[in-house]
Amino acid sequence: MGLGHFTKSEGGRAALLLAPPFLYALALLALPLLAVLLFSFWTQDFMTIDTSFTLANYREFFDKPIYGVLLGRSLMVSGIVTLVTVLLAYPVAYFLSFHVRSERKSLWLFLITIPFWTSYLIRVFLWKVILGYNGVINSGLIGAGLIEEPLSFILYNVNAVIITLAHAFAPFAILPIFVALEKIDRSLIEASRDLGETRVTTFLRVTLPLSMPGLVATVLIVFIPTIGDYVTPELMGGAGGKLIANMIQTQFLQLNNAPMGAAIAIVAMISVTAIALVFVALNRRWLRGRG
Amino acid sequence: MKGAPLRVYAILYLLFLYAPIALLPLFAFNDATIIAFPLAGFTTHWFTDLAANTALRQAVGNSLFIAAMTAIFATLLGLCAARAGAMARFPGKGGIIGFVMLPLVLPEIIVAVSLLIMLRQVLGLNLNNWTVISAHVLICTPFSIAILNGAFQNLDPSIEGAAMDLGESRFSAFRLVTLPLVMPGIVSSMLIAFTISLDEFIIAFFLTGANPTMPVYIWGLLRFPAQLPVVMALGTILVALSIALLVIAEFFRRRGLARAGIKDQGGFL
Numbered sequence: 001m002g003l004g005h006f007t008k009s010e011g012g013r014a015a016l017l018l019a020p021p022f023l024y025a026l027a028l029l030a031l032p033l034l035a036v037l038l039f040s041f042w043t044q045d046f047m048t049i050d051t052s053f054t055l056a057n058y059r060e061f062f063d064k065p066i067y068g069v070l071l072g073r074s075l076m077v078s079g080i081v082t083l084v085t086v087l088l089a090y091p092v093a094y095f096l097s098f099h100v101r102s103e104r105k106s107l108w109l110f111l112i113t114i115p116f117w118t119s120y121l122i123r124v125f126l127w128k129v130i131l132g133y134n135g136v137i138n139s140g141l142i143g144a145g146l147i148e149e150p151l152s153f154i155l156y157n158v159n160a161v162i163i164t165l166a167h168a169f170a171p172f173a174i175l176p177i178f179v180a181l182e183k184i185d186r187s188l189i190e191a192s193r194d195l196g197e198t199r200v201t202t203f204l205r206v207t208l209p210l211s212m213p214g215l216v217a218t219v220l221i222v223f224i225p226t227i228g229d230y231v232t233p234e235l236m237g238g239a240g241g242k243l244i245a246n247m248i249q250t251q252f253l254q255l256n257n258a259p260m261g262a263a264i265a266i267v268a269m270i271s272v273t274a275i276a277l278v279f280v281a282l283n284r285r286w287l288r289g290r291g
Numbered sequence: 292m293k294g295a296p297l298r299v300y301a302i303l304y305l306l307f308l309y310a311p312i313a314l315l316p317l318f319a320f321n322d323a324t325i326i327a328f329p330l331a332g333f334t335t336h337w338f339t340d341l342a343a344n345t346a347l348r349q350a351v352g353n354s355l356f357i358a359a360m361t362a363i364f365a366t367l368l369g370l371c372a373a374r375a376g377a378m379a380r381f382p383g384k385g386g387i388i389g390f391v392m393l394p395l396v397l398p399e400i401i402v403a404v405s406l407l408i409m410l411r412q413v414l415g416l417n418l419n420n421w422t423v424i425s426a427h428v429l430i431c432t433p434f435s436i437a438i439l440n441g442a443f444q445n446l447d448p449s450i451e452g453a454a455m456d457l458g459e460s461r462f463s464a465f466r467l468v469t470l471p472l473v474m475p476g477i478v479s480s481m482l483i484a485f486t487i488s489l490d491e492f493i494i495a496f497f498l499t500g501a502n503p504t505m506p507v508y509i510w511g512l513l514r515f516p517a518q519l520p521v522v523m524a525l526g527t528i529l530v531a532l533s534i535a536l537l538v539i540a541e542f543f544r545r546r547g548l549a550r551a552g553i554k555d556q557g558g559f560l
Contacts, residue, residue, distance in 0.1 A: 011381035018375040018387055021368040021432060025391045028429045032405035035413050049412070088304065095301045099294035108301075110541060115308045117486050117533045121509050122526040125519075126311035129318070134327035136314070170308055220396060228398020231492060235513070245400045252404055252497065258412060265404050272398070 040263035049259065057263035067247065071268060074244040075275065077158060077233075078226040081165040085222050086215065088166065089173035093214075094207075096174070097181035109175070116171050124235050127164045131155045131236075156238025164232045169222045176221065180214025181207070209287060216283055220276055227272050244268050312530055318520060319527040326519050337524035344521070350508035354489055357420050357504060361427040361488035362481040368428065369435025369480055370473075376436070377443040388436075395433040402430060403497040410498070418500040426494045431484035438483060442476025442547055475547025482540040486533055 040057055043050045061067045096108050115123075130136045131154045138150035154160055184207065192202040230245035237243070244264065251261030318326050322334035341347065372391055375384070394402060406426050410416045446469065454464035492506035499507050509525070512518040 010379035014375040014378035014384065015381050017371045017378070018384065019371075021372040021391045021436075022387050024368055024432070025393070025429065028406065028409070028425055029394065029397075029402070030390075032409035033401075035408045036401075036405045039408055039412070091297060092301050092304050095294065095297040099297055110537075111305060112308065114534060114537060115312050117490070117537055118312055118530045119490050119506065119509065119526055121492055121506055121513065122315070122522065122529070123311050125513055125522070126314050126526075129314060129326050130310065132327070134325075136328060139328045167307065167311070170304075224396050225398050228400035229493065230400060231510075245398070248400055248404060249497075252407060258404075258408060261404060262408065265401055269398070269401055 036262045036265060039259050040266045042259045044257045044259050057260050058267070060260065061263055061267055067244075067264065067267075070242065070244045070247050071271060073158070073242075074227055074268070075271060077161055077165070077243060078223050078272075080162050081169065081226050082219055082223045084162065084166045085169050085173045086177075086218055089170055089218070090177055090215075093174050093177035093181055096178050109178070112174055113171050116168070120168065121231060123168065124164055124232050127160070127167065128155065128235060131160055131163065155236065156241065158237065158241045160236040160238075161233050161241050161243070164236050165226055165229065168232070169226065172221045173218045176217040177211060177214040180211045180217075184210045212283065212287060216280060219279060223279075224272055224276060227268060312526075315523055315526045315530055319523040321520070321523075324517055324520060326523065337520040338528075340521050341524045341528075347505075347508060347521075347525070350503050350505045353420055353502050354505035357423050357427060357495075358485045358488040360420075360424045361431055362485040364424070364428045365431035365435045365484040366439075366477055366480045368432045369439045370477070372432070372436045373439035373443045376440055377446070377448070392433045392436065394430045399430070399493040402426060403494040406494070407497045418498055420500065420502065422498045422500065423495050423504060426498055427484075427488040427491060430491070430494070431487050434483050434487060435480040438480040438544075439473065439476050442473040445548065446472055472550060473547070475543040475550065478543040479540040479547075482536050482543075486536055490529075490533075 039049075041053050041055070043052075043054055043056055092112075096105060100108055128135070132138070133150050133152070133155065135155070137154065138147075141147045142150065154163070188206055188210070189202055192206045193199070197205065227243075228245055230243070230249045233241050233243040233246055237246075245268075248261050248264050248268070251257045251264060255261075317330065319337055320333055320335065321330045322336075323331035372388060376388060403426070406422070406429075410422050410425075411418065416422065450472075451464050451468050454468045455461060459467060490506060492510060495504045496507055496510065503511070509522055512522050
C-alpha cells in the first residue's frame, strides 16, 4: 500500500490534492489557535512565561471592570454596525436583483466593490477628514448656514466608529443578500400577487423569508470580523471609543503580556461565536415557525 | 417608473461608498499641509516628495514582494483545493474544505495573535517578510478557492477524459487541456490575493519584522500631520493601481466564462 493505492480511485486523488491546503491550515491555523488557548492558562513573569496552569488571566478578566466594559462595547458596536449595514444594504441588493436588467448587473456589482479594494487605512483616515472638526460635513453645514458651531458628536466617539465600519462592510452585506435574492423563483412572487397579496405583504411573506439565508450569511460575515478590528476604533474612537481588539493589541504589542492577551482573545472569540450560534438558532426557529 | 425611488436610493448609496476615495485626489493635489476645506491651490509636490522618500520606497518594495509571494502560494493551494472540490467525494471532504475556508469568518486579530504566539513564542522565529507571507497565504487561500471553484465548476470533466482516451497521461491532459481553460481563473485569483495582501494591515502590524510593509509604514505616517498630504498622494496612486488591477482581473474572469461558454452571472464572489 502506498501512494499508488491512493491514486487509483478518484476519491483518493481528491484527498491527496486536498492534503497541502489542509496541512497548511492545520499548521498555521489549528495549531496556533491551540497555542493561544494554552497560553491563556499561563502567566507572564516579567520577561519569561510561567508555564504552570492557572486561571489567573480569566479571573483578572472578570474582576477588573475595564475588560467587561470593552467587550460589552465591542459587542454593542458590532451589533449596531451589523444592523445598520444590513438595513442600508438590503434595498440596494433588492434593487440590483429585481430592477436592474441582467446585462447591467455585473457592472453595478463591479461599481459597488471597487471602493473596497483601496487601502483600508487610508479609507478610515478619510472618514476622519469627512467627520472632523474642520471636516467636509462641518464646513459644508457651516457654509450653508445650517449650523453655527461645528458638530462634535460625529468624531472621536462610538458614532464615528459605527459610521466608518458600516461603510467598510457594505459590499460584504450587498453581495450575499443579492445572491440569495437572485435564487428566488420569480413565479412564487407572481403567484403570491395573483392570490391577492399586496406588494408589501408579498415582500414580507415571500421575498424576505426566501432571502433569509443571504441575510444570515451577511450578519455573520459582518458581525464576526468587526470584533477583530482595532484600526477604526484607534483612529476614530477617541478615548471613549476603544474596543476589545485595542486591548488585545495593547496586551501583545505594548504591555508584552501575551498570556493575558490570549485570554482576552479567547473570551472575545467565545462570546462572538456564542452570539452567532444563538442568532442562527433563533433564525431557524423563526423560519420553521412560519413554514 | 417602477422602482424609481429604489434607483435613487441605490445611486445615493453608491455616492456614500465613493465619498471617502473621491476626496483623495482633491487633497493629493492640494497645496496645503492641513487636510481640510477650503482647498488652497494646485500642486504636484506631494508626489515628488513621495518619490524622494526612501523609507517608503523600501516599504513598498517589501509589500510588493510579500504580495507577489502570497499570490503565488495562495493560488497554488487554492488550485489544489478547488480541483479536489470538483472531483469525487470522500469521507470528511466537506469538513476539510470548510476548515480551509475558516479564515474567511475569523476575526483578523485572532489570526494575528495566534500566529504571533506560534511563530515568535513557540517556534522562536524572528519576524520578517516570510512571517507576514505565511499569514497572508492563510487568509488569501479561501478567496483563491472561491474564485477557482467557479473556474473548475464551469469545466466539462469529459474534455480531460477525452484527452486521456486519446493517449495523453493524466498530468499532460491536465497541463494541455484543463490548465489553459482555468488560466483566466488563476490570473484573477492571483490578482485578488495580491490586492488583499498589499492592503492588509491588521495582521501585518503584528507579524512584520524590522522592515515594515507599506500599510504598516502608512500607519506610522498617520501620526505625523505634516506627512499626511504625502499619504494622500500615495493613496491616490494606490487607488488608480488597484482599479487597474481589478479591471484586468474582471477582464480575465469574463474571458474565462466566455471560453467555458457560460453566461456572465455577476461579480467576483
